[in-house]
Amino acid sequence: MVKILVIExxxxxxxxxMVALQSMGHDVEFACNGEEGIEKCQEKTFELVITxxxxxxxxxxxxxxDLKRKWPDIKVILMxxxxxxxDTQEVALNSGATAFLSKPFTARELEDCxxxxx
Amino acid sequence: MEKKRISIRLRLIxxxxxxxxxxxxxxxxxxxxxxxxxxxxxxxxxxxxxxxxAAYEVARHGESIAKGASGVVLTNDKWARIAFxxxxxxxxxxxxxxxxxxxxxxxxxxxxxxxxxxxxxxxKSYQDLTAAVDALAQRDGHPFMIGSSQDNVLVQNVERLxxxxxxxxxxxxxxxxxxAAFISNxxxxxxxxxxxxxxxxxxxxxxxxxxxxxxxxxVGLYLDQNVSRRVVAIxxxxxxVVEGEKSGEIPxxxxxxxxxxxxxxxxxxxxxxxxxxxxxxxxxERTQELAFVNQNLRTSERRLLNLFEVASDWFWELxxxxxxxxxxxxxxxxxxxxxxxxxIEDLSIFHFLHLPEVSVEEDAYKRFKECLxxxxxxxxxxxxxxxxxxxxxxLQASGLPFFDEHGQFMGYQGAITDITEYKQAExxxxxxxxxxxxxxxxxxxxxxxxxxxxxILLLSEVTLNEMPENSPIHGRMQLFLDVSRRxxxxxxxxxxxxxxxxxxxxxxxxxxxxxxxxxxxxxSVPSTIRLDVNLDQQTGQIIGDASQIEAMLLNITSNAVDxxxxxxxxxxxxxxxVDRQDVDCDSSSDLVHDHYAKISVSDNGSGIDSKIMSQIxxxxxxxxxxxxxTGLGLSMVNGISMRHGGVLKVTSTLNxxxxxxxxxxxxxxxxxxxxxxxxx
Numbered sequence: 001m002v003k004i005l006v007i008e009x010x011x012x013x014x015x016x017x018m019v020a021l022q023s024m025g026h027d028v029e030f031a032c033n034g035e036e037g038i039e040k041c042q043e044k045t046f047e048l049v050i051t052x053x054x055x056x057x058x059x060x061x062x063x064x065x066d067l068k069r070k071w072p073d074i075k076v077i078l079m080x081x082x083x084x085x086x087d088t089q090e091v092a093l094n095s096g097a098t099a100f101l102s103k104p105f106t107a108r109e110l111e112d113c114x115x116x117x118x
Numbered sequence: 119m120e121k122k123r124i125s126i127r128l129r130l131i132x133x134x135x136x137x138x139x140x141x142x143x144x145x146x147x148x149x150x151x152x153x154x155x156x157x158x159x160x161x162x163x164x165x166x167x168x169x170x171x172a173a174y175e176v177a178r179h180g181e182s183i184a185k186g187a188s189g190v191v192l193t194n195d196k197w198a199r200i201a202f203x204x205x206x207x208x209x210x211x212x213x214x215x216x217x218x219x220x221x222x223x224x225x226x227x228x229x230x231x232x233x234x235x236x237x238x239x240x241x242k243s244y245q246d247l248t249a250a251v252d253a254l255a256q257r258d259g260h261p262f263m264i265g266s267s268q269d270n271v272l273v274q275n276v277e278r279l280x281x282x283x284x285x286x287x288x289x290x291x292x293x294x295x296x297x298a299a300f301i302s303n304x305x306x307x308x309x310x311x312x313x314x315x316x317x318x319x320x321x322x323x324x325x326x327x328x329x330x331x332x333x334x335x336x337v338g339l340y341l342d343q344n345v346s347r348r349v350v351a352i353x354x355x356x357x358x359v360v361e362g363e364k365s366g367e368i369p370x371x372x373x374x375x376x377x378x379x380x381x382x383x384x385x386x387x388x389x390x391x392x393x394x395x396x397x398x399x400x401x402x403e404r405t406q407e408l409a410f411v412n413q414n415l416r417t418s419e420r421r422l423l424n425l426f427e428v429a430s431d432w433f434w435e436l437x438x439x440x441x442x443x444x445x446x447x448x449x450x451x452x453x454x455x456x457x458x459x460x461x462i463e464d465l466s467i468f469h470f471l472h473l474p475e476v477s478v479e480e481d482a483y484k485r486f487k488e489c490l491x492x493x494x495x496x497x498x499x500x501x502x503x504x505x506x507x508x509x510x511x512x513l514q515a516s517g518l519p520f521f522d523e524h525g526q527f528m529g530y531q532g533a534i535t536d537i538t539e540y541k542q543a544e545x546x547x548x549x550x551x552x553x554x555x556x557x558x559x560x561x562x563x564x565x566x567x568x569x570x571x572x573x574i575l576l577l578s579e580v581t582l583n584e585m586p587e588n589s590p591i592h593g594r595m596q597l598f599l600d601v602s603r604r605x606x607x608x609x610x611x612x613x614x615x616x617x618x619x620x621x622x623x624x625x626x627x628x629x630x631x632x633x634x635x636x637x638x639x640x641x642s643v644p645s646t647i648r649l650d651v652n653l654d655q656q657t658g659q660i661i662g663d664a665s666q667i668e669a670m671l672l673n674i675t676s677n678a679v680d681x682x683x684x685x686x687x688x689x690x691x692x693x694x695x696v697d698r699q700d701v702d703c704d705s706s707s708d709l710v711h712d713h714y715a716k717i718s719v720s721d722n723g724s725g726i727d728s729k730i731m732s733q734i735x736x737x738x739x740x741x742x743x744x745x746x747x748t749g750l751g752l753s754m755v756n757g758i759s760m761r762h763g764g765v766l767k768v769t770s771t772l773n774x775x776x777x778x779x780x781x782x783x784x785x786x787x788x789x790x791x792x793x794x795x796x797x798x
Contacts, residue, residue, distance in 0.1 A: 016573030020580045054565070081568030082561065082613040104571035104606050107579045 002118065003027045003044075007037035007051040007063060013103075017050070020107045026114075034058030038066055046074065048117060050101075053080035053092070061095040068096035075117045079103055132345075133338035140330025147326065151319050155312060175216060178294070182209070210241055229297065236290045243283040250276045348376040352383060359387050436517075436530040440467045440490060449534060452505060475504040493519045493527055500537070512541040556737065557615070564612040567605065575602040614669065615737065615750045615757065625785055628660045628667075628715045629653050632693055635668045639675050646686040647679060653693040657715050658784040662762045667782070670758045673751040674719045674778045680742060681723025681776060692718040701781045702767045711763070711783035720777040726770040734768070755780075 004026050008014045014030055021028045029044070031037035033055050041049070049067055053060035064076045078092040081103040092100040098117040101110065217237070221230055254272045426433060427447055435444035442465050468487070471478050478486075478501040489496035497516045504510045517532020578598035585592050636651055643649050660667075678689045696716045698709050726734060733739045735756040740749035759766040763783050770776035 010569050010572075012573040013569055016576040016580075020576045023580050023584065081565040081572070082609070102610075103568040104575040104602065104609075107576055107583070110576075 001025055001027055002048055002114065003029075003046045004048045004050060004114075005029050005031060005037060005040055005046040007031045007034060007049065007055070007060075009033060009052060009055045013052070017110075020110060024107070024111055024114075034060070034063035034066070037063055038070070041067060041071065041074070048075045048077065048114065050077045050079060053078050061091075064095045064097050077101055077113055077117055079105070130338075132341040133334045136337040137330055137334040140333055141327065143326075143330075147322075151315075151322075155315050155319075159312060206244070210237070213237060226300075229293075229300065233293050233297065236286065236293045240283070240286040240290045243279065243286040247276070247279040247283045250279045344374070345376060348380065352376070352380050355380075355387075356383065359390070432534040432536070434515075434517075434532060434534060436467055436532075438527055438529050440530075441465065442467060442470065443529070446534075452503065452511065471501060477502050477504075490530070495519065496530075496532075502541075511536060511538045513537065553737075560612045560615065564609040567609050571602050571605045571609065574598060575606065578602060611750045611754070615754045623661055623663060625659050625661050626664050627658075628717075628782065628784075629655050629657050629693060631664055631667060632671065632691070632717065635671050636675075636691060639672060643679060643689070644684075646684065647682055648686075648688045650688065650690040651692075652690070654695065657693050657695045658713070660715055660762075660782050661785045662782065663758075666758045667762070670755045670780070671717065671719075673755050674780075677751065677778075678719055678721035678723060678776070681721050681725070683723065687722050689719065689721045692716070694718075695784060696781070701765055702779060703765045703781070709765070709783075713784040714764070714781040715784050717780040717782070718777060720775060722775040725772040725774050725776055726768070727772050728770075731768070731770070 004021055006014060006017050006021070006028060008017065008030070009032055014032075018028055018030065029040060029046070031040050034051070035058055037049065037051065040046075049064075051060045051063050055063075058066075060078050060080070064078060067074050067076055075098045076096065077099045078095070078097040079101040080092070099113045101113050105113075214237070217230060217234060221227070250272065254276055257272055432446035432449040433444070434442060434446070434449060437443045467490075470476060471483060471486075482500055486496050486499045489499075495516070495518045499515045500512065501515070502510050502512045513534050514537045515532055515534045517530045519530050520528050522528050578595050582592065582595045582599055585595060632653055636649070640649055675689065675691065682689070694716050696714050698712055698714065701709055701714050701716075703709060730739075730741070734752050737750055737753040739753075756766055759780055759782070765781040767779045767781070768776060769779075
């Protein structure tokens with residue numbers, strides 16, 4: 001069981017991730033945006049953060065950078081639905097993320113990525 | 119030459135003139151002499167000849183009377199005698215009348231007197247004889263007959279009178295002969311005299327003519343010496359002057375009008391020489407100035423002509439009827455290439471703009487026409503000319519009206535700029551902008567769809583995992599999963615297509631890439647399709663995004679499989695290295711590399727209809743059924759090929775198959791080396 005924080009603005013995606021991660025047996029908490037995610041991290045320790053790339057206000061890259069600055073050991077998986085040209089793994093990894101997931105991904109891919117990140 | 123002829127003519131004319139003059143004088147003289155002769159001959163005719171003729175008649179009749187009278191008297195036939203007597207009486211009367219005429223005309227009176235005497239004697243003897251014969255006939259009681267009469271006295275009287283009559287008749291005959299001799303002599307004298315006179319005149323005429331000829335020769339010689347030679351001398355001197363000799367000497371001797379003229383001419387020539395020198399100086403000055411001006415003019419003309427010919431802008435001129443009268447050689451070439459224009463030099467601009475190869479926007483044409491009609495300048499008037507089936511040039515014309523010194527409108531002069539490249543760049547830019555916008559839109563849509571597919575995919579997968587396989591809704595959930603996976607694939611394609619950033623360029627062995635890709639592909643090819651692979655391992659390295667090249671290859675080969683469908687068929691993939699000139703390309707000048715890798719994928723499938731050939735690279739264009747094709751594959755292939763500096767060429771025949779040839783530039787070893795060096 002891994003303590004995971006999911007930062008995602010889309011409610012449906014949030015719900016689907018919750019279902020999928022819980023079915024894998026992970027401890028999952030949620031935040032709707034980057035600011036909220038960082039607040040949650042201050043309240044509680046997470047092993048892994050799965051964050052969306054494109055969000056209103058603070059986006060995934062900034063959030064990742066903040067997280068890594070405050071908690072260097074924390075693992076971050078960036079996920080993106082593509083668009084705006086920021087969909088390459090390289091960009092994601094440069095920001096400090098451990099892995100990159102291209103939406104839509106399957107539960108299997110998600111699990112593989114979590115295993116890979118930890 | 120002409121002048122010499124004139125001098126010869128002058129001499130000849132002089133001679134002939136005097137010859138004619140002399141001839142005329144001598145002729146006049148001769149004519150007067152001949153007139154005198156003619157007068158005399160006329161006199162002879164009117165005076166002497168009738169007399170002579172009358173005398174001749176008298177002589178003839180006199181003789182006849184003399185002969186006839188005795189015969190008549192002695193004839194036995196009474197009636198014949200009466201007839202003769204009457205006739206002889208008549209003849210005597212006629213003879214008397216003639217003699218009277220002769221006398222009136224002053225004929226020789228002595229001769230006339232003798233004839234008159236003889237006639238009177240003859241007539242008397244005749245009358246006496248006639249009376250005696252009549253008396254004898256009366257006495258005998260029958261007509262007179264010699265030897266038959268009884269009265270000897272009367273017979274003797276008749277015989278005596280007969281003798282007298284015979285004598286008178288002879289006398290008459292003699293006098294008549296004498297008259298005839300006189301007449302012939304007279305005529306002979308007259309004629310001889312006239313002949314002598316005429317002969318004499320002929321001699322006189324000959325002498326006069328000779329004198330006239332000699333005089334004419336003398337006059338000719340005089341004219342030659344004094345006029346012609348001097349004129350010729352002056353003419354020669356003038357010729358020399360004309361030929362450039364400046365001496366004013368005119369070789370003339372003596373003192374007359376011609377030598378005066380010669381001297382005056384000499385003076386004139388001298389002055390002319392002086393003036394010529396002044397003139398030459400002036401002319402040489404002016405010539406130098408002119409040469410300088412000419413040189414400048416020629417230089418500027420050449421410059422202008424060069425500009426005219428080499429200027430990227432073309433020039434044209436319209437006359438006042440708006441006919442094209444002048445144009446730059448380039449434009450003429452272009453214009454001549456049009457099938458309809460063999461008569462470009464006499465073509466109205468409106469006619470030209472209505473040619474089928476020429477297209478003009480309606481508004482632009484209207485504005486242009488308004489400008490021409492109102493004689494105002496037109497600017498940036500655009501039209502296009504279809505030069506060949508595949509080439510259209512875009513032109514932009516500007517022009518100004520020009521007027522003559524009276525303000526009369528003469529036409530238009532203007533320039534044409536070839537804006538084809540600009541137009542094409544504009545079109546390309548527009549296309550790029552369109553594609554960019556489309557890419558952004560597609561990217562945005564794909565992003566949203568990915569977020570939508572995410573929960574569907576995750577939830578359907580998790581749900582399916584948690585659901586027993588015999589559940590009645592297991593199949594439905596599986597369908598959810600499959601459809602969302604298809605959606606994910608579509609979104610990936612759209613994203614790949616819309617990706618505008620530079621591909622991840624690296625150097626790799628194209629042969630190895632194809633080998634790996636085709637190994638994967640082979641497993642998905644149906645067993646009804648045979649895959650032939652012929653890769654040249656020496657093809658070399660190319661620089662590009664391997665994943666994109668792989669995606670491109672898979673797209674083309676998948677299309678080949680789809681084109682063959684469920685039938686049996688064959689797909690051939692070849693790889694080889696070709697030189698630049700062997701690249702199947704519309705304009706090989708666009709190719710910058712020396713060597714290219716040729717990836718050729720051919721199939722014997724359904725082929726592509728030529729009608730849709732131009733659309734196959736358009737995004738979202740597909741012939742595949744709903745849900746089977748995205749319409750982005752070939753568009754993406756084309757985009758990848760272009761981004762790699764390559765060329766994509768498709769040839770296809772409907773129902774026979776298609777060949778896709780992709781040419782990608784092969785990197786030179788030094789370039790690869792540089793790249794590796796940088797990586798370190």
